[in-house]
Amino acid sequence: MERMTRWVLSHRLPVVLVWVVLTLAGGALTGGTIDRLSYESRLPGKTSQAADDILDQRFSRTGGKNAPLLLVVTVPKGTTLDNGEVREQWGDLIAEVTPEGGRSVSYAGPGGESLVSRDKRTTVALVYPPAAPSETPYAQSLPGIRTVVEHTRIAGAPVELTGQPILSGRDSGAARSPIHETLIGALGALVVLALVFASGLAIAPLLMAAVAIPTTFLLVRGITGITDVSFIVQFLVALIGLGIAIDYSLLIVTRWREERQKPGCGGADPAARREAVVRTVASAGRAVLLSGATVAISLAALVVLPVPFLRSVGYAGLLIPLVCVAVAVTLLPVALYSWGDALDRPRRVHRPDSRLWSRIAELTTRRPALCALLSGAVLLALAAPVLALRLGEPATSSLAQGGKPAASFQRIVDAGFGEGIAQPLEVVVPAAGQEALHAKLAGLDGIAGSVAPADWARGGQRVIDVWTTAASSSGAGRSAVTEAMDLAEETPGARVGGGPATDVDFIDAVYGSLGPILAFVALLTFAVLARTLRSIVLPLKALFLNALSTCAAYGVVVLVWQKGYGSEALFDTPAIGAVTIWVPMAVFAFLFGLSMDYEVFILHRIRETHLELTAQGERDTTARSVVTGISRTGRLVTSAALILFLAFTALAGIPITDVKVFATALAAGILIDATLVRGLLAPALVTLLGRANWWFPRWSRRGSASQRA
Structure with missing residues (x-):
């Protein structure tokens, strides 16, 4: 890192010019990039996709995933x-x-x-x-x-x-770009940064975000030339990119201020300014690099899924941390060397240790067992609702927000037509077998009605619409849908499409191979953290805590969006009765990596202190290392988490229910992680583990001496 930073500082003009060109090109092409994004969500190799393709090709793109x-x-x-x-x-x-x-x-x-x-x-x-x-x-x-x-x-x-399209608002207006929400998130971030720095340095992280976001959009444009990229990516790049870019920059700028106050790094001498930047990137830059790697690894879980929609989210998601890391370790050092002192006005003595977080850390290290017990109990209570998690698209009745369309749909249900009529199964069957299959489907338990008009015939294929009594996302509705799909498969050439069938196949495609994917992400993350932190225990603890905080975020989503505790108060939107199918997997990919950021920031600083104290001859360094690490990162982590929380809150302002559910999970997860987990539970467990934290097999130490901080 030191060699790279010295090279960057020696080539400041080319570095700045490269980023300026990328930013201007990305900004100029962002509109065109957004236009290239896809609204398709395909499931290759699934029966429901085959049925929907027939409806697209032979029935003029009518029906299928689009409800009537x-x-x-x-x-x-x-x-x-x-x-x-x-x-x-x-x-x-x-x-x-x-x-x-x-x-x-x-x-x-x-x-x-x-x-x-x-x-x-x-x-x-x-x-x-x-x-x-x-x-x-x-x-x-x-x-x-x-x-x-x-x-x-x-x-x-x-x-x-x-009908479902009207009640969901999908046809209430044109699609909206994320500019409005990004500006709101940036304004909130500026307020937080102003409170943190109390100087012109508050603008530096925002400038880095202003470079990272257009550059990421430019790279996304390249991906659109290779494969379809989901329209949701525009919101992720804009708002998650905003949060991550600011977080990484915040860490480096905070450490730079600390370095500038050390002997040999202060003053206006160019050599001193250069040394401060080099030391900053060598320490904080390494943490940023490790954080970006963990985020990228977790997003690899989406890339390996057999679902193009989520794969495209994974591709674009990978670019976000990679670009943010590149900006933070190349452009930001140049900016700090060239303009850092000028921006740091009014100049004041920077106190690296937070008094509040020092007191919290001292309390945690004095009573580690009690802190671990209490914070763990709260986390388990938040995570408990995940046991009732129900995956599915929103029940149509839950989409109703008053007005004539809602009353009209309720009239349909009250008249006995069944709630599933809003999203029928569409069975494509050879004409010869249509009558027999229609009769069998109509006789199934849980089926409220069916239709098979004679004019729904093309090229030897006919369409039967079948709908359930209960909403297809409910337990009874899902059972009826599955039974109807199994029955249809017994008729040669029959295929079942429509929203409910797509949901069943989507769950199978995404969660059918979940175990190996999670194991792959966990093992790769463990390997990276173990090699960097030179510990076996700390990475295992980090993985456990991340899993716990992610479950707690799921629990909050179940409470808010499935059970309805706060959805109207917080979002002016009724509960949807289920959790959107793709959300848990996408939340895991993003939240696992983002939460690991804070774990890396804290553990990296604790390890630095441990090495310094060990070099001074101290033996029992755990408590002091924890107190120092938390006191010097607590304020940073809190500020970074607050900025990400504001970005996710702005993301929840997108008028798409699925995005609101996704943003709720991310915002809750970040808030829980930065307070309960990293503020209390993590330091308590590190204290309890004592010297075991630093256990590392001797055979693993070869060739890693250069990773010492």
């Missing part, structure tokens, strides 16, 4: 749907609102007999417009459908439009 629009009407008392005029009016309306290339079904046409309530006063029709591959798939056809529906009466009764 639902039209509902309840005719006045004294009138029934058997009335010929009512039937004709309803048939004409459904034909008018079905776009060219779309498909629909109603009781007024053949195959829709099950779409009439028992009292024969309420009916619902399913309309599948051709879908665009975007966040708002029905944006082109929905305005016209709304206009027709609003001006139509059936037997004097108003027609109402509802």
